[in-house]
Amino acid sequence: MRISRAAAASAAAFTLLTTATVAGQGAGTASADRGHPRGHGHHGHARHDTVRFQTFNASLNRARAGELVEDLATREDPQAAAVAEIIQRTRPDVLLLNEFDYVPGGAAVDLFREHYLEVAQGGARPIHYRYAYVAPSNTGVPSGHDLDNNGSIGGGGNDAFGFGDFEGQYGMVVLSRHPILTSRVRTFQRFLWKDLPGAMLPDDPATAAPRDWYSPAELEDVRLSSKSHWDVPVRVGRRTVHFLVSHPTPPTFDGTEDRNGARNHDEIRFWADYVDGRRYFYDDKGRRGGLARGERFVVAGDQNSDPADGDSVEGAILQLLDHPRVRDPRPSSRGAVEAAALQGGANTAHESDPRFDTADFSDVPAPGNLRADYVLPSRGLKVRAAGVFWPVRADPLSRLTGEYPFPSSDHRAVWVDLRL
Numbered sequence: 001m002r003i004s005r006a007a008a009a010s011a012a013a014f015t016l017l018t019t020a021t022v023a024g025q026g027a028g029t030a031s032a033d034r035g036h037p038r039g040h041g042h043h044g045h046a047r048h049d050t051v052r053f054q055t056f057n058a059s060l061n062r063a064r065a066g067e068l069v070e071d072l073a074t075r076e077d078p079q080a081a082a083v084a085e086i087i088q089r090t091r092p093d094v095l096l097l098n099e100f101d102y103v104p105g106g107a108a109v110d111l112f113r114e115h116y117l118e119v120a121q122g123g124a125r126p127i128h129y130r131y132a133y134v135a136p137s138n139t140g141v142p143s144g145h146d147l148d149n150n151g152s153i154g155g156g157g158n159d160a161f162g163f164g165d166f167e168g169q170y171g172m173v174v175l176s177r178h179p180i181l182t183s184r185v186r187t188f189q190r191f192l193w194k195d196l197p198g199a200m201l202p203d204d205p206a207t208a209a210p211r212d213w214y215s216p217a218e219l220e221d222v223r224l225s226s227k228s229h230w231d232v233p234v235r236v237g238r239r240t241v242h243f244l245v246s247h248p249t250p251p252t253f254d255g256t257e258d259r260n261g262a263r264n265h266d267e268i269r270f271w272a273d274y275v276d277g278r279r280y281f282y283d284d285k286g287r288r289g290g291l292a293r294g295e296r297f298v299v300a301g302d303q304n305s306d307p308a309d310g311d312s313v314e315g316a317i318l319q320l321l322d323h324p325r326v327r328d329p330r331p332s333s334r335g336a337v338e339a340a341a342l343q344g345g346a347n348t349a350h351e352s353d354p355r356f357d358t359a360d361f362s363d364v365p366a367p368g369n370l371r372a373d374y375v376l377p378s379r380g381l382k383v384r385a386a387g388v389f390w391p392v393r394a395d396p397l398s399r400l401t402g403e404y405p406f407p408s409s410d411h412r413a414v415w416v417d418l419r420l
Helices: 067-073 078-090 104-117 259-275 334-343 345-349 396-400
Strands: 019-021 029-032 051-060 094-100 131-134 172-176 230-236 239-245 296-302 373-377 382-388 414-419
Touching (some): 051 078, 051 239, 051 296, 067 104, 078 104, 094 104, 094 239, 104 131, 172 239, 334 345
Parallel strands (some): 051 094, 239 296
Antiparallel strands (some): 051 414, 094 172, 131 172, 296 373, 382 414
């Protein structure tokens, strides 16, 4: 499956809003704005007993450290404006943004809120998020090892713990209108791949030994998460929902050893085991165990895996879609159906129903459009509605999605409305 690793576009960082930092390993930053009443717009929801959870790979990644802050400080970045308008149109209450470069202290997300989300874009109503959470990513963090086995160390992002040309590239952020229980957030940035029971460790096809792509010394350091896995508890009224967010690596950009396909599979499996309450987990503060029985949760993120098409390991995303504790609302759009028919190519041979596609990838030769992005609630939560922001060409809002080169992202915003 093709996921762009190039910059999506093209000052010192400054914090606009009050921030509070969580101490400890994998420490994150939570910040709050002034607080404003919510509004509703096109594609918005109006039920006051409903909470909209959304994931959006916004492609707000840049080619070098500091560039995102520079772009967002201008108030005039066209891609950021298009992304912000999509959010203003869909109006999620709790939102995960993938591919949003990590900046310590939350400076980038503060700029995005102040200069874009809280300013009307294209006639849409501003939207205000009182709470935000960011934390470090494994992307671009040097491993000190030759992880791609090309004979050199540190010659590019392939030798980092997660692919990235600088630390924090392709990071993520959670925005929420409801309080984030920051002291209870769990991050799993440093969880080792080898500590996943039965891990699908990649094999060097040039040797007879099994699962030996990484040396024993490398396995003592290699992390499972290509970015990170976060358990972000959000307080909605008197109830808490665990927002379980991640962004597994694309299952490509490797060789016959399929190390990225194997990693993608196990990054997805992480949440399947976590919601089962398995005991082997340890977070970045040393706390052990998975999610407690009976807790409400929503798994969200660009999982880089389609149920039937693309390059992921067979059954990778089914570990969640078929999980007995997980509900699949199957968000859909008419725009995805139209795009698959018009673009043809690899789409004509797909097994998955195109109405569930969430990403507009290269069609010739492959992989075509895929379902890559998911919002999956626990079965105890009632689904009121679900959708994908992919307007048909005749819809004036299709200017926000478009076709390559995309005005916003090659992914689409995916949302689910839940009654808690």
